[in-house]
Amino acid sequence: MLGERKAEQFEFFAGSLRDLIPDEHMLARVARVLDLAWLRDEVASLYCSHNGRPGIEPETAVRLMLAGFLLGLVHDRRLMREAAVNVAIRWFCGFGLTERLPDHSSLTRIRQRWGEARFRRIFERTVAACVGAGIAKGEVVHIDASLVRADVSWEALATRWVDKVGQENAPLDEQERDAKQTGKYKKICTTDPDATMSTSGRSQRLEPSYKQHTSVCDVAGVIVDIAVTTGETNEGSELVPAIERIETLTRTHVAIATADAGYAYAKVYGALERRRTDAVIPPKAEPIRSKVPMRRFRYDAKHDVLKCPRGKILKAGRAVKHGRFFTSRARDCRRCDMAALCLSGGRSDKAVVLGNDYPALLRARRRRLN
Numbered sequence: 001m002l003g004e005r006k007a008e009q010f011e012f013f014a015g016s017l018r019d020l021i022p023d024e025h026m027l028a029r030v031a032r033v034l035d036l037a038w039l040r041d042e043v044a045s046l047y048c049s050h051n052g053r054p055g056i057e058p059e060t061a062v063r064l065m066l067a068g069f070l071l072g073l074v075h076d077r078r079l080m081r082e083a084a085v086n087v088a089i090r091w092f093c094g095f096g097l098t099e100r101l102p103d104h105s106s107l108t109r110i111r112q113r114w115g116e117a118r119f120r121r122i123f124e125r126t127v128a129a130c131v132g133a134g135i136a137k138g139e140v141v142h143i144d145a146s147l148v149r150a151d152v153s154w155e156a157l158a159t160r161w162v163d164k165v166g167q168e169n170a171p172l173d174e175q176e177r178d179a180k181q182t183g184k185y186k187k188i189c190t191t192d193p194d195a196t197m198s199t200s201g202r203s204q205r206l207e208p209s210y211k212q213h214t215s216v217c218d219v220a221g222v223i224v225d226i227a228v229t230t231g232e233t234n235e236g237s238e239l240v241p242a243i244e245r246i247e248t249l250t251r252t253h254v255a256i257a258t259a260d261a262g263y264a265y266a267k268v269y270g271a272l273e274r275r276r277t278d279a280v281i282p283p284k285a286e287p288i289r290s291k292v293p294m295r296r297f298r299y300d301a302k303h304d305v306l307k308c309p310r311g312k313i314l315k316a317g318r319a320v321k322h323g324r325f326f327t328s329r330a331r332d333c334r335r336c337d338m339a340a341l342c343l344s345g346g347r348s349d350k351a352v353v354l355g356n357d358y359p360a361l362l363r364a365r366r367r368r369l370n
C-alpha cells in the first residue's frame with residue numbers, strides 16, 4: 001500500500017528544521033527547485049490501493065536516494081545511519097527531529113518494486129522538466145563512461161573453461177594459444193554474472209565491474225542520458241544509442257558530441273558523420289603491429305583503392321563483417337624491395353582489411369592535425 005506523510009511531521013517543537021540549515025547548503029539549494037508532486041501518481045499503479053502495510057512515501061524515498069547521491073552516501077545502510085543524525089537530510093526528506101526513520105531495506109524494496117523502466121520514466125520526466133526550464137538543451141553533449149566495481153567477493157569468481165572438450169586433444173602449446181584467443185581462462189562472477197571482468201585506464205587490475213555511460217548537457221551540466229552495462233561493454237558501441245535517446249527526449253538534434261579517446265573508433269566517427277553530429281573525439285595513434293604500418297598505405301577515396309608505400313595499387317575485394325579486403329597483385333610484390341618486411345610469411349601478395357568507416361577515421365585524424 002502507498003505510504004503517506006502528514007504535514008506536521010515536517011515541523012519540530014522549536015520551529016522548522018529548515019531554520020537550522022544554511023541557505024547555501026546543497027540540499028537547501030536543491031529543495032528550492034525540486035518538485036516531485038507528480039511522483040505519487042507516477043507510481044500509484046504499483047501499489048494496492050486498499051490493502052497491505054503502508055510503504056515508504058514515494059517522494060520521501062526519492063529524496064532519500066537523492067540526498068545519498070548528492071552527499072556521496074551511495075550505500076543504503078550508510079545513508080540511513082547518516083540520515084538518523086543529520087538534520088539537513090531529515091529536513092530534506094520530510095522527517096521530524098525525533099521521528100524514527102525507515103529501515104535501509106525499504107529503499108531496496110522500492111527499487112525492486114518500481115523497476116528499471118519506472119526509474120527511467122522518472123529520470124526522463126526530470127530531464128524534460130530541465131529542458132522546459134531552459135537549463136538543458138541537448139545540443140552539445142559530453143559523453144563519458146566510468147567503471148563501477150561490482151559488490152562481489154573475489155571468492156565468487158570462477159574460471160570459464162570455454163571449448164575445453166574440443167581443445168583437450170590439441171598439443172600443449174596450441175592449447176595455450178587458443179585459450180588466450182578464445183578467452184578460455186576468462187573469469188566470470190558466479191553470484192552476479194552481469195558484472196564482468198574489466199580494467200580501468202587508471203588501475204590495470206582486472207575487477208568484476210559494471211560500466212556507467214553518462215551524457216551531460218553543456219548548458220548547465222544536467223545529465224541527459226544514463227545507461228549501465230556490464231563492465232566489458234565497449235563504450236564506442238553505446239555512444240550512438242545514447243545520442244538517439246537524448247534526441248528523442250529533448251527533441252533537439254545533437255550537433256556536437258565530445259568524448260575521450262576511448263570512443264575513437266572508425267565506426268563511431270562514421271556513424272556521427274552520417275547523423276550530422278560533429279565528433280570532438282581525439283583520434284588514437286595508430287597501433288604499430290607491423291614493420292610497414294597501415295599509415296604508410298594511402299587510401300584514395302575517389303578511386304576507392306589503397307596505395308602501398310611503393311605506389312602499387314591494392315584493389316577492394318571480398319567483404320568481411322565491418323569492412324573489405326584490399327589486395328595487391330602478386331607480380332607487383334614479387335619484385336618489391338620491401339617484400340620481406342611488408343608481406344606476411346608465406347604470402348605472395350599483400351592483403352589488408354579496411355573498415356567501412358576508415359575514410360571517416362582519416363578525416364578525424366586530419367581535423368586533429370589542422
Ligand code: SF4
Pocket residue numbers: 308309310311312328332333334336337338339342343350
Ligand atoms: S610488398 Fe607489395 S604491397 Fe608491400 S610495399 Fe611492396 S609492392 Fe607494395
